[in-house]
Amino acid sequence: MTKRKATTVVALPNKADAQEAHKNFAEAFYSEKALQAEMEERIAEVREEYSNSLQALKLTQKSALSQIQLWAESNKEEFEDKRSQEWSHATIGFRHHPPKVAIVKGRKDDDGKAWNLTKALEVLEVNEEYVIHEVKMDKKSMLSDFKDNPDVVSESLKKCGLEIRQEEQFFIDVKEEKLD
Numbered sequence: 001m002t003k004r005k006a007t008t009v010v011a012l013p014n015k016a017d018a019q020e021a022h023k024n025f026a027e028a029f030y031s032e033k034a035l036q037a038e039m040e041e042r043i044a045e046v047r048e049e050y051s052n053s054l055q056a057l058k059l060t061q062k063s064a065l066s067q068i069q070l071w072a073e074s075n076k077e078e079f080e081d082k083r084s085q086e087w088s089h090a091t092i093g094f095r096h097h098p099p100k101v102a103i104v105k106g107r108k109d110d111d112g113k114a115w116n117l118t119k120a121l122e123v124l125e126v127n128e129e130y131v132i133h134e135v136k137m138d139k140k141s142m143l144s145d146f147k148d149n150p151d152v153v154s155e156s157l158k159k160c161g162l163e164i165r166q167e168e169q170f171f172i173d174v175k176e177e178k179l180d
Contacts, residue, residue: 022172029174068092 012018072078072092078085084093107115124130146153146164157163 025172026174 012021072094079094082093083095084091103115103117103120109115109119121131142153142157143164150164154164
């Protein structure tokens with residue numbers, strides 16, 4: 001467990017001291033950027049050094065995976081009792097994904113057009129238990145109306161236990177030119 005060092009922040013008495021702190025912040029910012037750039041450059045060199053070897057290993061893995069998968073699919077009876085097998089270097093097997101509702105490929109409607117979700121929902125309307133009607137709050141409209149008429153919207157939202165809230169956060173945008 002790492003220990004955290006408590007730091008005390010002291011309020012600066014005047015603008016000149018705040019500007020000096022600002023200069024210190026900017027100097028640390030630029031130094032950090034320079035170190036990060038140097039680090040990224042060295043990392044890129046190492047990546048380049050190993051890229052050919054890694055690519056060859058990935059191709060070997062991909063080829064072996066395809067061969068093993070083809071064997072497993074051709075020998076499904078090996079997996080009837082158990083969906084996976086422990087081998088010396090790995091466990092191989094088949095995983096079942098959760099079932100999902102999907103549109104049947106190639107299905108056409110009476111007009112010969114491809115079947116889609118809209119048509120499926122039209123048919124499902126007959127079986128209401130399979131259809132969910134969602135109600136969502138239109139926050140964009142609320143905010144837009146609030147700009148035009150804040151008192152009325154605030155009062156209306158207050159009745160529902162809602163309010164328009166805007167937060168603020170302090171920031172420093174360091175200029176990209178170097179310090180003197």
